[in-house]
Amino acid sequence: MSSSARGECHPRRMDDAYLLRFLRARRSVPARAHRLLVRYCTFREQNPHLWRDVDWFGLSRLGNIFEGVLFDRPDVGRLIIGRIGLWDPDKIPVVDFLRGMLLLLEIGILCPRLQVLGGTALLDCDGLMMKHMRHLTPSYVQQAISIMGFSFPLHMRGVHVINCSKVFETLFYWFKRVMPADDLWRRVHFHGYDLNSLHRYIDPECLPKRYGGSRQEVSLKQWLTKIKQYKNKTFDEEMAGLGYATD
Template sequence: MMFQEIAFKAELDRHNDPESEEEARILCDEHPATRQRNIDELRNMIYERGECCPPRTDDAFLLRFLRARRSVPARAHRLLVRYCNFREQNPQLWRDQDWFRFSRLGNVFEGVLFDRPDVGRLIICRLGLWDPDQLPAEDLISACLLLLEVGIMQPKLQILGGTALVDCKGITMHHIRHITPSIVLQAINVMGFAFPLHQRGVHVINCSRVFETLFHFFKRLAPADDLWKRVYFHGYNCNSLQRYIHPDCLPKRYGGVRDEVSLELWLTKIKQYKNKEFDTDMRTLGYSVD
């Protein structure tokens, strides 16, 4: 429990750890000597091209986009344009959202507060626990977006990135009928196409062939992107999953050793430890802040 409390407090840490410099070099091709030059180049692109109007243009905000695109300003700019366009086209996902209300999703979203370079932050979506009669599918997207917006405030997670695990246990045709093409497109954008996330992989477990077939159908609706190369289906085989995600990072239900943290508990702890800086950042992004 002591480790978990330390991990919760660290969720709001904005400190750039000198020890992460080597990881930033390996994972993000980031070097101290060229970091500021890249940030300035990206900022100049924003002003000169006028293709987007980001909520912020300070160094810390722009750096997360560079880290998500191997420190290449042109690639980071394309990502930033997609990010801004996605926000403009889907204001209902974030504008004036009371972020704490997503605690009612309970265990639909979980995480493991154990981050390491080969996996980053593991976020789990247990779709079968979602009740579409009580919560619209867009709430899932909004909650996932919130998880990522808060997580990406941490320099450590900007560098390490994240891995998604989608658990299809308990999914019925009733669930699938609510997962429309527009919801799928929103999910794809949030998972990396239009978000500054260094996506390490998307792993799908406890899924039938029917779900795999639907995935390939929805794949045609989305723009081509490297994200598709990092989607892996494991059927009902935890051993297959463990070939990609070490058991040290997995919850016990998947043959790992970790305790999972529900979205409800995570939000409760964020609310407990948040500060004025956090409130300012959330307000800048358009979220409601109490």
């Protein structure tokens, strides 16, 4: 019996291609995929503001706060970089920060290859200050955790935090105690300012130069601009189905 028939959730699609996203995100274990589908639908129902009528291309104003390295390897998947310290909360509300993170993933999982390979997140805390932390309330942190894999159909291989002081690492551990995402927390690794520690988990071949690698990163703005140039009817229909505003 489907989740919809049970009344647990009401997926916007029930075709094989859509449901495969959830199976692939949970390594083809039906029970785990089912729980993920319910969590994703519930998250959408509880947070419609993250999708509804959001101008997806307008989020290009986030610039290079979010970046990706388009060099997908089976052991790393797609490397997704969040440069938190570049975020100016006085100019960009925290909700747009979350929308940008979500958009990066929603567009990414349209590609079956990424559904299979999954992704690895690198959070760069260089420049992170208390003015940022004041905006990261438990509610927003819980939404971010949901987006990073707890309630989103992407196999998150690991979350690596770098350029983070012990003060902020302590705050992260406080969030860990209050957020019910045990499976995700086991994949979170703190490296301080030690690139060698990061390289033990992520091959430098997959990293940009600033992290000791050789790859070219692509900013969210660059990526969305390229998509806008080449998007088609299928893309527009998918984005509209999610709730995004389309031109």
